Amino acid sequence: MASMANVGNVDRAIRIIVGLLIAVWAITAGNFWWILGVALIATGVFRFCGLYRILGINTCKVS
Numbered sequence: 001m002a003s004m005a006n007v008g009n010v011d012r013a014i015r016i017i018v019g020l021l022i023a024v025w026a027i028t029a030g031n032f033w034w035i036l037g038v039a040l041i042a043t044g045v046f047r048f049c050g051l052y053r054i055l056g057i058n059t060c061k062v063s
Helices: 009-029 034-046 050-055
Strands: none
Touching (some): 009 034
């Protein structure tokens, strides 16, 4: 799995924190932005972002 990782530690932490904030806000506000929050959390947890792959971006130091 490390070879597929393209999300670094700082990027990962930011994604998880922002994802949690968006998800909690959206659920309490009763809108559908929680989907974005869940997507950010998932990319942080799994350390893989499909958009990063398409754009050729890699913030992960692991080779």
